[in-house]
Amino acid sequence: MHYIQAKSLLSAKNGINIYRGCTHGCIYCDSRSTVYQMDNVFEDVAVKENAAELLDAALSRKKKRCMIGFGSMSDPYIPLERELKLTRRCLEIISARRFGVSLITKSDLLLRDLDILSEIHEKAKTVVSVTLTTADDSLCRKIEPHAPPVSRRAEMLSALHDAGIPAIVWLCPILPWINDTEENLLQLLEICKSTRVCGVICFGFGLTLREENREYFYQQLDREFPGLSEKYRQVFGSSYGCASPDSDRLLGILRGFCKKEGISSDTQKLFTFMNTLGEEDTGLQTTLL
Numbered sequence: 520m521h522y523i524q525a526k527s528l529l530s531a532k533n534g535i536n537i538y539r540g541c542t543h544g545c546i547y548c549d550s551r552s553t554v555y556q557m558d559n560v561f562e563d564v565a566v567k568e569n570a571a572e573l574l575d576a577a578l579s580r581k582k583k584r585c586m587i588g589f590g591s592m593s594d595p596y597i598p599l600e601r602e603l604k605l606t607r608r609c610l611e612i613i614s615a616r617r618f619g620v621s622l623i624t625k626s627d628l629l630l631r632d633l634d635i636l637s638e639i640h641e642k643a644k645t646v647v648s649v650t651l652t653t654a655d656d657s658l659c660r661k662i663e664p665h666a667p668p669v670s671r672r673a674e675m676l677s678a679l680h681d682a683g684i685p686a687i688v689w690l691c692p693i694l695p696w697i698n699d700t701e702e703n704l705l706q707l708l709e710i711c712k713s714t715r716v717c718g719v720i721c722f723g724f725g726l727t728l729r730e731e732n733r734e735y736f737y738q739q740l741d742r743e744f745p746g747l748s749e750k751y752r753q754v755f756g757s758s759y760g761c762a763s764p765d766s767d768r769l770l771g772i773l774r775g776f777c778k779k780e781g782i783s784s785d786t787q788k789l790f791t792f793m794n795t796l797g798e799e800d801t802g803l804q805t806t807l808l
């Protein structure tokens with residue numbers, strides 16, 4: 520890793536990325552794509568040393584409180600965060616200024632900050648999104664090699680529920696011929712049910728590939744799933760969207776399960792819930808919990 524002094528932190532949509540790059544090693548990672556013009560080696564994480572100061576200054580200029588989003592390009596709880604505590608410092612600022620927070624992560628390191636996340640939820644709102652792709656820890660080690668296994672993520676979801684913090688599961692990406700099975704989907708949905716998450720976001724069963732993340736993905740397929748990259752090349756060529764051949768059927772199963780169990784799968788409603796604070800809140804908070 521290396522430190523950088525950032526010029527700004529908060530995006531136009533109130534998102535922040537303290538870390539540029541990520542060490543979870545997900546084989547499908549879109550953030551590697553050249554379109555993002557990341558100027559560092561992806562695993563050599565650039566750490567925005569002045570993140571907390573920039574955030575404090577940006578929030579002090581805001582006329583209206585809002586939700587601050589973490590994790591669109593890099594997980595805010597990569598292992599480096601254990602020592603650096605920059606995500607935590609930013610959460611403390613958000614709490615002090617009574618803003619809300621919406622984070623997406625694969626790491627149960629987030630539970631270290633349960634105290635401050637609960638404090639923010641009392642004053643404004645906290646929403647935690649957790650990505651799940653496979654219910655099988657050994658498959659998880661192949662496709663997300665350095666991220667905490669799904670069993671630990673499930674424990675994190677339970678702990679969030681016990682703390683009264685709403686959690687949303689992102690079921691994506693689903694990789695054709697790897698985790699696009701009904702058995703995997705049902706096991707993941709059972710985790711959502713037993714941990715009482717308030718919503719499931721799924722954009723369809725498949726993944727996206729573009730320059731740089733495609734090459735990396737195929738290299739990792741050759742290492743972990745010999746022969747499969749050839750099949751991807753034949754079926755998808757250089758397409759951006761790579762849908763599972765079973766996508767429609769799996770989506771039907773997901774929608775049916777969520778409806779029966781009272782779990783929201785309305786992506787638009789869930790995004791509004793994650794991104795809205797105060798009067799414009801959808802009022803879903805109580806019904807979702």
Ligand code: SF4
Pocket residue numbers: 541542543544545547548549550592593594625
């Ligand atoms: S956690 Fe997200 S940013 Fe990090 S490697 Fe995985 S997909 Fe990429």
